[in-house]
Amino acid sequence: MLRVVALFRAKPDKIEELREVLTAFVAPTVKEKGCVFYQLHQNLKDPQDFSFLEEWETEEDLDAHGQSAHIQEGRKKIPDLVEVPADVRRYKLLL
């Protein structure tokens, strides 16, 4: 089991567009092999700040997710919508 925190910072005029792109990832991803949860969040005070919190059964499942058609398509759209590159971190749960 591993956890992922994926942080995305929208350009100020692209908040809605980025939210739509990230939202569209959820339905296909939760059907993927090894996806335990995959949840999209928006910062309460800073609407440019989005995060996914994710749990995957194995790193192989997570790597396959990165190669999935919907993520590959989304990755083409995201660079124009964000201020900085996505910050994606893989974690083990300590306790």
Added chain:
Amino acid sequence: MLRVVALFRAKPDKIEELREVLTAFVAPTVKEKGCVFYQLHQNLKDPQDFSFLEEWETEEDLDAHGQSAHIQEGRKKIPDLVEVPADVRRYKLLL
């Protein structure tokens, strides 16, 4: 309900010390009013990188957590152990 992502980056020679301080937060915090979950993680490839993923019933509960004795004590120790100030973000779950 709200979610929190709290990111801590240990100095290279303070990883174990920071892990001990953060670990000690868990047992008292999960007993606090309004704490749904409070989980500590360490980056799989970058051991300096720790994160808490948290869920709280209300912002008032989270504010009270920040004033709790164990967090106030921990906050005195953390500045010497981290490379950058803690990055604590409050989120709403979109889906």
